[in-house]
Amino acid sequence: MKKNQKSCITRLKKIEGQVRGLQKMIEEDAYCVDIITQTSAVRSALKSLENVMLESHLQSCVIGQVKSGQEDKAVSEILKVYKLKR
Amino acid sequence: MKKNQKSCITRLKKIEGQVRGLQKMIEEDAYCVDIITQTSAVRSALKSLENVMLESHLQSCVIGQVKSGQEDKAVSEILKVYKLKR
Amino acid sequence: MKKNQKSCITRLKKIEGQVRGLQKMIEEDAYCVDIITQTSAVRSALKSLENVMLESHLQSCVIGQVKSGQEDKAVSEILKVYKLKR
Amino acid sequence: MKKNQKSCITRLKKIEGQVRGLQKMIEEDAYCVDIITQTSAVRSALKSLENVMLESHLQSCVIGQVKSGQEDKAVSEILKVYKLKR
Numbered sequence: 385m386k387k388n389q390k391s392c393i394t395r396l397k398k399i400e401g402q403v404r405g406l407q408k409m410i411e412e413d414a415y416c417v418d419i420i421t422q423t424s425a426v427r428s429a430l431k432s433l434e435n436v437m438l439e440s441h442l443q444s445c446v447i448g449q450v451k452s453g454q455e456d457k458a459v460s461e462i463l464k465v466y467k468l469k470r
Numbered sequence: 471m472k473k474n475q476k477s478c479i480t481r482l483k484k485i486e487g488q489v490r491g492l493q494k495m496i497e498e499d500a501y502c503v504d505i506i507t508q509t510s511a512v513r514s515a516l517k518s519l520e521n522v523m524l525e526s527h528l529q530s531c532v533i534g535q536v537k538s539g540q541e542d543k544a545v546s547e548i549l550k551v552y553k554l555k556r
Numbered sequence: 557m558k559k560n561q562k563s564c565i566t567r568l569k570k571i572e573g574q575v576r577g578l579q580k581m582i583e584e585d586a587y588c589v590d591i592i593t594q595t596s597a598v599r600s601a602l603k604s605l606e607n608v609m610l611e612s613h614l615q616s617c618v619i620g621q622v623k624s625g626q627e628d629k630a631v632s633e634i635l636k637v638y639k640l641k642r
Numbered sequence: 643m644k645k646n647q648k649s650c651i652t653r654l655k656k657i658e659g660q661v662r663g664l665q666k667m668i669e670e671d672a673y674c675v676d677i678i679t680q681t682s683a684v685r686s687a688l689k690s691l692e693n694v695m696l697e698s699h700l701q702s703c704v705i706g707q708v709k710s711g712q713e714d715k716a717v718s719e720i721l722k723v724y725k726l727k728r
Contacts, residue, residue: 416527441502588699613674
């Protein structure tokens with residue numbers, strides 16, 4: 385879990401750098417299509433991070449919840465995550 | 471255009487803050503579902519920015535391209551943006 | 557479950573009608589933007605159906621799987637569904 | 643254009659068949675994950691059709707609109723299509 389945490393923070397630091405790169409692109413009047421391509425890449429990086437978080441959530445929290453009688457909480461939270469804007 | 475640029479940078483600074491907030495959430499072992507909800511909010515903020523960028527691209531670059539005979543470039547770039555991972 | 561099944565079939569019959577409506581729109585040379593708006597509506601209807609199916613999958617199959625030691629199958633299938641093209 | 647129209651109708655007839663296939667899967671109590679995988683495939687087929695429609699819209703209607711002074715209509719409709727639920 386700790387290893388997973390570290391890897392998530394590394395990903396987020398990279399994403400933070402990409403967001404600062406986007407600010408620079410706009411300041412330097414980069415071509416709109418290149419900026420949109422780059423914001424879309426940042427969204428993909430966030431989506432990958434979400435996949436990792438969800439996998440770890442399912443493997444740890446959800447299984448524990450189902451085994452301890454908290455099925456309703458487990459199910460409604462997975463559905464919530466599934467319906468989040470994509 | 472300059473005004474638009476300034477507003478995009480303000481949005482990106484806010485997004486940068488949100489990404490740092492996510493790092494803190496992970497360091498402090500926040501609940502996975504709350505983290506995923508927050509990364510999804512950051513993706514929505516990036517998507518809104520893309521809508522603004524695309525609108526400005528269509529209103530300025532694309533119309534200029536079509537009027538100066540660069541229709542093919544204009545069309546293929548709009549399709550490229552449209553197909554970017556969502 | 558039977559009631560759920562019936563409601564899913566009703567939804568699919570409506571979707572089938574919408575798909576036939578789209579064929580008619582194209583034959584009658586409807587405006588492209590109107591056709592795209594309508595195909596998008598059909599995709600939303602399919603997405604809603606998927607939400608219903610997923611909810612029922614989580615409430616029945618997944619909980620049974622976790623309780624009978626098939627956690628790995630349960631987790632990998634939820635991730636598979638989550639990553640399906642949206 | 644006529645050739646394009648014919649190919650779109652062929653795609654829609656295939657999609658209609660897939661939707662009927664889904665009804666059968668539900669009637670025969672297929673596994674939920676298989677049904678969701680299949681509805682997702684139908685949504686992808688609809689999305690591909692939208693890409694074709696949008697390309698033809700940009701190449702014909704939009705260029706004509708921009709050249710005849712209807713830029714505002716052209717831009718707002720492309721944005722509308724871009725923001726449609728995905």
